[in-house]
Amino acid sequence: MQLSEQNKYTIQGIEPAELVEKFGSPLYVYDGGTIRRKVNELKHAFSGVNMKIKYACKANTNLAVLRLMREIGVELDVVSPGEFEMGKLAGYAGNQITFTPSGVPFAEVQAAVEAGAIVNVDSIPLLEWFGQTYGNTKPCLIRIKPNVAAGGNIKIMTAHADSKFGISVLLIDQILAVVKKYDLKIIGLHQHTGSDIKDAEPFLQVADILFATAKHFPDLEIIDLGGGFKVSYQPGDAVTDMELLGNKISERFKNFCDEYGRELQLWFEPGKFLVSESGYLLTTSTVVKEDPARNFVHIDSGLNHLIRPMMYGSYHHILNTSNPAGEEKLYNVVGYICETDTFATDRKLPEVSQGDILAFLNAGAYGFTMSSNYNARFRPAEVLVDHEEAKLVRRRETLEDLLRTQM
Known part of the structure; x- marks a missing residue:
């Protein structure tokens, strides 16, 4: 204003x-102009890598906002069947939508997969069910819990050891056993640390954990670092230095891709930051x-x-x-x-x-x-x-x- x-x-x-x-x-x-500016800010910060923005639409699901996001080249991350349907009504194709559930009935996951969405699998039981149901016929991402505490307050931290979200990185052997058992097609690893994170260090810490974990999966296409960038609430409030964060994450991501042997796509799922x-x-x-x-x-x-x-x-x-x-x-x-x-x-x-x-x-x-x-x-x-x-x-x-x- x-x-x-x-x-x-x-x-x-x-x-x-x-x-x-x-x-x-x-x-x-x-203000549609502000949304466009924030999207461009994120694109500019990561202009040196193959980056995709997936708007975490739980922040604001108004169809006009979703249509604006689609118009400016932003894809969608949803957490429920209702959000998925809103995305479709806004003109998104199923394969432009990522479904990131948290302990939902498996029927919701099945509906999303069969509508073309890519699922972030958030538990060993869901990974087992996914393998029994689809084998290697459908791709998925695995949501890793890196056991890192960061965010504005405990209610909006989502990657610490006591959080309900994701599969603990300490369970990597169990994850790999299920993947091998069903020959699962794992195309990406995902994590989301929390919200209102100001400093670059937590992002770098979880990125390193995800990069190390990725070496167990030979066929990845995507590394998804979630969102959680700090926005300004008060005049003069500190925010995430996107230019600095973009440079640091991009450098580490390029080094990881060199070690991995090919270029992957880097995803972010900001919600609050964009709207x-x-x-x-x-x-x-x-x-x-x-x-x-x-x-x-x-x-x-x-x-x-x-x-x-x-x-x-x-x-x-x-x-x-x-x-x-x-x-x-x-x-x-x-x-x-x-x-x-x-x-x-x-x-x-x-x-x-x-x-x-x-x-x-x-x-x-x-x-x-x-x-x-x-x-x-x-x-x-x-x-x-x-x-x-x-x-x-x-x-x-x-x-x-x-x-x-x-x-």
Whole structure:
């Protein structure tokens, strides 16, 4: 969101007040230009190797976002049958979709394989079933757990020894026994360390583990290092140095390929990195309550729309788009859900009045996709702003939507 010379916030030249007037409040807004910029940033960082981006669409499954990803040459990583079907509706072919399950019923895996997807096998039982079912007639990747702890907090670390994800690298002998037993066609190794990783070192550490493990598999085509790049939540926040990371990973990957004997493809599966900064949750102040202990700003939204602050303790920067130059005051910004529902505590904001539009930044990832109808509240509309044009890409829910499946 840009601050113009007229001291007004805009998204591709469109003021938040215009969007709220046209589409209502609260409102999710995505900036297509930001998504394009983030994709190009990743492509540039790894321009020296044969790299493919597989968007981890659990971050944001709006069909308009998926179609934009397909348009700019990004393929898809899904974790459920529903996400797979959304990918197909967005125009992806089955072989452009990777299915990365976590302990799902084997029937889900079978449906994905038979629809043309490539599966990341995440357990010995699934590997055994895959061999019994397909032998060497279908390719797959194996998801390795490298036993490395890295990420923003324990809830978003996915490669440490106690994590449920993947097959421990310490079980390599069992993995190889199953592969040999069924003559499995293993075309790639996959891992995903976690989310919000700032430094290059954890990426390099898991890459080295995966490269060493790869030497046990003679027919690989792919090394998949997952995602987890750090994005900026606060002004001046440290982020992953993509240029540095790209140079270091690319150098090690080239050396590995030389040792392996041929060039492989390097995959990444970013989700938040590609869409987080593109998204804004626009809300309206409903009540400003001055209390002896705190000043409270109540808004027309809650943890049912953006659960990350309450679930993860996540920080989302907030802008008072109606009064950018106002005198700063301390506020608790709270939602309308009948629970402790706090977005921010003792947050400095330009003075807030009833009716002001507050914008939550970094709302493009794990915002709408983790939303709910708690308190029988409706989920908001979604708008995509691209090429300076705002389009409604999901309408606001109604009571009929909440009752549709009830008997």
